[in-house]
Amino acid sequence: MKLFNKLIIIYSFCSVFSIFPQDTIKEVKPSGFIFKGFSLGKSSDNSFTRAQPAIVNITYPEDRNLKNSFSVDAFLAYDLSLNKNWAVSFQLEKHKNTLITNEQDNFQFGFSAKKLWQIGSKPKSILLDTGAKLSYPCVYLNSEFNLRHSRNNVKNTKGLQFIGSLSLELPNPNVNLWIFEFLRPFQYYPSDIRGNKGTKNFYASDLIQIYHTHSIGIENIAYEDLTMLNTSFGIQLFPLSGLLYKEFKRYGIIELGYNYTNRTDISSSSSSLYVGSLKTFTAKLNIWFDDKKKRAISIGYLHSKGGNPLKGLENSEFGQIALTAIIKQ
Numbered sequence: 001m002k003l004f005n006k007l008i009i010i011y012s013f014c015s016v017f018s019i020f021p022q023d024t025i026k027e028v029k030p031s032g033f034i035f036k037g038f039s040l041g042k043s044s045d046n047s048f049t050r051a052q053p054a055i056v057n058i059t060y061p062e063d064r065n066l067k068n069s070f071s072v073d074a075f076l077a078y079d080l081s082l083n084k085n086w087a088v089s090f091q092l093e094k095h096k097n098t099l100i101t102n103e104q105d106n107f108q109f110g111f112s113a114k115k116l117w118q119i120g121s122k123p124k125s126i127l128l129d130t131g132a133k134l135s136y137p138c139v140y141l142n143s144e145f146n147l148r149h150s151r152n153n154v155k156n157t158k159g160l161q162f163i164g165s166l167s168l169e170l171p172n173p174n175v176n177l178w179i180f181e182f183l184r185p186f187q188y189y190p191s192d193i194r195g196n197k198g199t200k201n202f203y204a205s206d207l208i209q210i211y212h213t214h215s216i217g218i219e220n221i222a223y224e225d226l227t228m229l230n231t232s233f234g235i236q237l238f239p240l241s242g243l244l245y246k247e248f249k250r251y252g253i254i255e256l257g258y259n260y261t262n263r264t265d266i267s268s269s270s271s272s273l274y275v276g277s278l279k280t281f282t283a284k285l286n287i288w289f290d291d292k293k294k295r296a297i298s299i300g301y302l303h304s305k306g307g308n309p310l311k312g313l314e315n316s317e318f319g320q321i322a323l324t325a326i327i328k329q
């Protein structure tokens with residue numbers, strides 16, 4: 001019965017905003033939330049973690065008496081778009097780290113469902129610099145539900161995990177869209193104007209671009225009888241993005257990133273898992289394989305402080321130079 005009640009809480013969290021009036025519109029934003037095909041990233045928990053690249057780091061010591069060590073943070077998913085607003089995903093995940101004192105070894109598989117809500121009436125179309133016309137609702141709301149089986153090979157525990165999450169976009173085309181552009185997650189601000197046939201000598205994106213993600217959600221680890229509130233925020237900076245585009249025909253080559261996740265225990269019996277914050281900093285070079293920033297490999301420095309009970313990561317602090325990769329649909 002406890003399990004059923006927790007499922008109801010998570011489902012209600014994902015669907016509470018559906019009571020707002022919605023308007024049926026023909027022009028739906030091409031969304032980064034709705035996928036079709038295979039995707040690769042750090043974790044499939046929600047849209048916030050899916051936007052982060054998979055991480056691989058392997059160390060081969062010269063002393064043959066020492067064991068090889070490595071870290072892997074990755075998921076592989078097949079994402080099926082049901083229509084313009086609904087999608088489902090089937091995923092496998094592996095999170096293992098032998099580079100730290102409290103080793104991590106976690107395997108997961110499951111599925112998730114995503115719904116993109118369009119809230120508010122249809123405003124007038126906006127004319128972009130390129131001549132294209134776009135139409136937006138007042139607010140976009142992305143809701144996700146994730147159900148999976150998880151096995152912690154270090155603690156020898158296994159069972160179900162449930163995650164419900166929301167992320168919000170706040171475009172307001174009726175009042176100077178560009179002022180609100182930076183509030184839209186998964187969007188590069190200022191935009192890739194040179195890649196859209198911009199002809200001016202200078203754009204703000206030549207100096208820097210900003211990209212942010214966020215998520216709020218409820219997480220439950222059934223086999224630990226632990227329920228948590230998750231709030232996450234991330235920001236990526238791309239220095240000299242447009243200037244590098246002039247030379248390499250790609251934006252976002254240099255990337256500096258900071259991600260912060262905080263978990264609060266809202267219902268727990270006697271779980272010993274770490275519940276708190278996880279902070280990560282990255283500095284890396286990206287090699288993009290397309291103009292839409294959907295496929296890339298990168299190399300850089302990553303620093304992590306904190307823990308993640310969903311992945312069996314105890315409270316720890318470590319840095320590593322690693323290879324990362326991401327595939328979006």
